[in-house]
Amino acid sequence: MKKSNKKLLLVLLGLMLMGMLLLTGCGGAEEPAPAEEPAPAEEPAENGEETEATLGDLLDQPLMPRLASEEIEGDFMTVWANNYGDHMREVTDGKYDLDVYPYGTLGDTRDINELAQLGVVEYVFSDYAWISSFVPEAQVLALHYIWPEERAPETLEWVMKNGEFMGVLEEAFRRNGLVPLGVLFEGWQTITSNKPIETVDDMNGFKVRIMGSALLTQNYLSYGADPTPMAYGEIYGGLQTNLIDGQINPIFAIKSMNFYEVQDYFTQIYAEPFLGIPTVNMQYFDSLPAEVQQEMRDYWADAIIPSAEWINERHERELQEMLDERPEIEYHEVTGAELEEFKKAGRTVHEDFADIGGPQGQEILDTLLNDIENAKAELGIE
Numbered sequence: 001m002k003k004s005n006k007k008l009l010l011v012l013l014g015l016m017l018m019g020m021l022l023l024t025g026c027g028g029a030e031e032p033a034p035a036e037e038p039a040p041a042e043e044p045a046e047n048g049e050e051t052e053a054t055l056g057d058l059l060d061q062p063l064m065p066r067l068a069s070e071e072i073e074g075d076f077m078t079v080w081a082n083n084y085g086d087h088m089r090e091v092t093d094g095k096y097d098l099d100v101y102p103y104g105t106l107g108d109t110r111d112i113n114e115l116a117q118l119g120v121v122e123y124v125f126s127d128y129a130w131i132s133s134f135v136p137e138a139q140v141l142a143l144h145y146i147w148p149e150e151r152a153p154e155t156l157e158w159v160m161k162n163g164e165f166m167g168v169l170e171e172a173f174r175r176n177g178l179v180p181l182g183v184l185f186e187g188w189q190t191i192t193s194n195k196p197i198e199t200v201d202d203m204n205g206f207k208v209r210i211m212g213s214a215l216l217t218q219n220y221l222s223y224g225a226d227p228t229p230m231a232y233g234e235i236y237g238g239l240q241t242n243l244i245d246g247q248i249n250p251i252f253a254i255k256s257m258n259f260y261e262v263q264d265y266f267t268q269i270y271a272e273p274f275l276g277i278p279t280v281n282m283q284y285f286d287s288l289p290a291e292v293q294q295e296m297r298d299y300w301a302d303a304i305i306p307s308a309e310w311i312n313e314r315h316e317r318e319l320q321e322m323l324d325e326r327p328e329i330e331y332h333e334v335t336g337a338e339l340e341e342f343k344k345a346g347r348t349v350h351e352d353f354a355d356i357g358g359p360q361g362q363e364i365l366d367t368l369l370n371d372i373e374n375a376k377a378e379l380g381i382e
Contacts, residue, residue: 053292054093062094066100068107069112071102080123084278084299096292111124125278126277129212131279132214133212135178138169139353146372148372155375156308157305157371164371165368177282180279183282184275186275187312188250192249193264200223201337207246215357220325239259239263250311251319265330267332
């Protein structure tokens with residue numbers, strides 16, 4: 001094609017385009033439309049109400065994280081992990097779809113903590129003892145006689161929301177590739193045994209199963225007991241064959257794992273609340289939008305009181321069910337002078353925590369004790 005013909009063709013195309021724009025722009029209207037019209041900030045919903053952005057809008061794609069629970073289906077950690085999953089699905093319009101794996105489906109207690117550290121699963125819901133293999137500072141939560149016997153969940157909530165403890169705990173967890181999202185109260189630990197325990201002297205030589213923790217070992221050695229770490233799934237057989245004389249767990253675990261079938265004595269010394277720590281893999285957590293991270297933290301802080309009420313009601317009911325089923329069981333709460341002897345012995349371990357509690361052992365102990373005292377003062381607890 002000749003150069004003049006090409007130029008002519010371009011002119012014709014330009015005229016055609018201008019004509020189309022004029023037809024579109026005029027449209028038969030009496031007045032010309034403004035050159036630019038700003039788009040509305042939000043699209044109106046079908047019912048005429050404005051829609052609000054959700055956390056799901058911040059996620060580039062749907063997520064399907066996995067949480068490994070330390071407890072069986074129906075027990076505290078698994079129930080509240082599922083509640084957390086429901087909450088995250090709701091606030092993200094289904095884009096954050098958590099799958100919960102109860103105890104035994106992904107390995108034993110130590111296994112699932114390691115899976116979370118490695119990022120094979122995104123979450124683990126564990127306790128202060130088993131996760132101490134990775135984060136020794138977490139054992140500070142296992143110290144005996146640091147929490148008030150009355151209103152322990154409220155004290156814990158104040159510490160989590162207003163204290164400095166969680167910041168120090170997170171530093172220690174992050175050193176090991178993990179992030180703690182909160183700490184939850186699962187009831188007071190109860191000792192079960194095949195002989196009565198009413199005084200510290202009755203603990204002498206008592207071969208008791210404990211969770212794997214150097215601090216827990218020291219706790220029960222201080223009473224004269226013979227603490228024996230053992231996997232959760234092996235306790236019943238150990239009790240049945242007299243490999244161990246007793247064990248320590250909250251009431252719901254004693255019921256759901258049927259330990260009461262082979263133990264005749266329950267003893268409450270109010271030394272140690274069982275505390276669960278929902279934990280997330282650090283690399284995964286840091287990859288999420290800041291708003292989603294905050295929602296995760298807020299959920300667990302706000303769950304402390306309702307979950308404590310849930311477990312306390314369950315404990316009361318299930319303790320009575322066990323006593324009704326086996327009337328020969330004796331339940332005893334240590335009080336008065338006998339309890340003071342337990343406290344005196346148990347508190348001797350506090351001074352050893354700096355040597356047991358990892359690089360930040362002393363710092364985290366001082367921080368937690370200070371937070372607890374501040375909480376008690378604010379809440380009017382003696």
